[in-house]
Amino acid sequence: MRTITEKGLVFDEKITPEQIASYVQAVADRINADYAGREPLCVVVLTGAFMYAADLFRRLQMHTDVTYIRLKSYEGLNSTGRVECVVPLQKPVLGRDVIVIEDIVDSGATIHEFKRMLAEEGARSVAVTSFLYKPTKLLFEDARPDYPALEIGDEFVVGYGLDYQGYLRNLDAVYTLRK
Numbered sequence: 150m151r152t153i154t155e156k157g158l159v160f161d162e163k164i165t166p167e168q169i170a171s172y173v174q175a176v177a178d179r180i181n182a183d184y185a186g187r188e189p190l191c192v193v194v195l196t197g198a199f200m201y202a203a204d205l206f207r208r209l210q211m212h213t214d215v216t217y218i219r220l221k222s223y224e225g226l227n228s229t230g231r232v233e234c235v236v237p238l239q240k241p242v243l244g245r246d247v248i249v250i251e252d253i254v255d256s257g258a259t260i261h262e263f264k265r266m267l268a269e270e271g272a273r274s275v276a277v278t279s280f281l282y283k284p285t286k287l288l289f290e291d292a293r294p295d296y297p298a299l300e301i302g303d304e305f306v307v308g309y310g311l312d313y314q315g316y317l318r319n320l321d322a323v324y325t326l327r328k
């Protein structure tokens with residue numbers, strides 16, 4: 150098992166690159182089946198989801214396009230509970246079937262707020278895929294991901310796009326903070 154130390158914190162490898170690839174393929178299979186013949190618009194929630202989005206998007210087989218939004222709710226190790234829109238939606242979602250691509254759903258505050266925005270902007274439907282999902286921490290029922298790649302416990306993870314204070318996003322595996 151690989152281990153990384155950053156700023157005095159120790160992180161242990163939890164999900165290997167091979168496991169990640171198979172979880173991503175399983176989500177792609179489900180989305181390909183559910184959206185066959187439709188033209189969904191994927192919206193990546195930056196920054197953390199960019200790596201999952203790139204891996205998932207290339208496995209999608211219907212006509213589809215991708216765009217971005219940047220929302221922020223975490224400072225360091227904890228969710229602030231406030232959701233800030235740092236970079237607004239880059240393409241119109243009016244009448245579109247939107248697939249939100251998220252890195253991780255924790256309290257669900259981010260997705261709860263984003264779904265409200267998408268409804269206001271006239272999206273026809275909204276589904277959420279999240280690479281990771283912490284069911285025991287969910288506070289907003291409507292933020293439960295439709296397509297979670299993997300459920301984890303109440304823990305802090307980094308790597309595969311997820312950061313600790315701007316570091317460790319470039320790890321090819323998911324690592325968990327040692328308690």
Ligand code: 5GP
Pocket residue numbers: 197222223228251252253254255256257258259260304305306307311312313
């Ligand atoms: P929520 O709004 O669901 O509470 O939090 C969602 C956002 O918080 C995620 O998109 C992610 O950016 C950040 N986040 C939540 N849990 C973790 C975690 O374990 N590790 C990291 N690096 N970010 C997290």
Ligand code: MG
Pocket residue numbers: 194195196197198251252253
């Ligand atoms: Mg995120």
